[in-house]
Amino acid sequence: MITTESATPKPLHREPPQRIASSDDAAVRLRAWREGDREPFADLNADPEVMRYFPATLSRAESDAMVDRIVDHHERYGYGLWALDVDGRFAGFVGLSTATFEAPFTPAVEIGWRLASWAWGRGAASTSARRVLDAAHTEFGIDEVLSFTSVLNAPSIAVMQRIGMTREPAGNFDHPRVPVESALREHVLYRWSA
Numbered sequence: 379m380i381t382t383e384s385a386t387p388k389p390l391h392r393e394p395p396q397r398i399a400s401s402d403d404a405a406v407r408l409r410a411w412r413e414g415d416r417e418p419f420a421d422l423n424a425d426p427e428v429m430r431y432f433p434a435t436l437s438r439a440e441s442d443a444m445v446d447r448i449v450d451h452h453e454r455y456g457y458g459l460w461a462l463d464v465d466g467r468f469a470g471f472v473g474l475s476t477a478t479f480e481a482p483f484t485p486a487v488e489i490g491w492r493l494a495s496w497a498w499g500r501g502a503a504s505t506s507a508r509r510v511l512d513a514a515h516t517e518f519g520i521d522e523v524l525s526f527t528s529v530l531n532a533p534s535i536a537v538m539q540r541i542g543m544t545r546e547p548a549g550n551f552d553h554p555r556v557p558v559e560s561a562l563r564e565h566v567l568y569r570w571s572a
């Protein structure tokens with residue numbers, strides 16, 4: 379008997395709800411991670427331009443371990459960092475994760491994004507991040523979402539502002555996972571409430 383294979387590669391966890399997956403911009407789509415995302419994800423994690431505001435680029439093994447943690451998070455919580463397609467091509471992630479490092483505001487749900495540089499400058503991060511915030515409360519019962527990044531990461535801070543998050547004026551903190559001597563250690567804190 380001849381069997382036809384599905385054209386869509388197998389997802390590694392449950393697909394996001396439609397209100398997250400669908401976008402005003404049809405070229406921008408959040409979806410479950412697939413095995414084939416590992417290679418382009420490792421490429422962007424190895425790119426010094428993408429990783430400019432992180433302490434270091436990631437090796438292939440470190441990048442794959444991050445995919446494993448992302449998939450585990452989806453299985454445990456039912457939400458997480460979703461893979462982002464731009465024009466049908468894997469471009470990185472946008473989504474939710476649980477911040478567990480030691481800080482006055484943790485544990486907390488964080489919204490985050492990391493895109494390959496070819497996908498910057500067209501609203502792909504903020505368009506999909508708005509979808510994620512919109513669904514956080516209604517789909518997952520999350521009433522508060524935080525975001526934080528190095529005070530130097532102007533492109534990421536601009537996304538937080540574009541999607542309507544509010545800066546905590548006294549919220550700056552030293553990220554415990556960034557080396558003490560690093561200029562990237564001081565972070566801003568933004569908040570969104572349902």
Ligand SMILES: CC(C)(COP(=O)(O)OP(=O)(O)OC[C@H]1O[C@@H](n2cnc3c(N)ncnc32)[C@H](O)[C@@H]1OP(=O)(O)O)[C@@H](O)C(=O)NCCC(=O)NCCS
Pocket residue numbers: 427428429431490491492493494497498499500501502503504505526527528531533534536537540
């Ligand atoms: C942070 C990051 C996701 C921002 O990407 P981005 O493309 O600048 O963000 P947006 O999706 O909001 O797009 C905004 C840009 O698209 C333009 N744009 C075009 N169409 C747009 C639209 N429909 N809606 C919004 N912006 C649009 C905006 O003018 C803006 O361009 P500008 O920066 O030249 O002014 C990206 O720089 C990145 O992945 N960096 C590396 C990883 C990182 O630092 N992550 C955060 C760590 S906490």
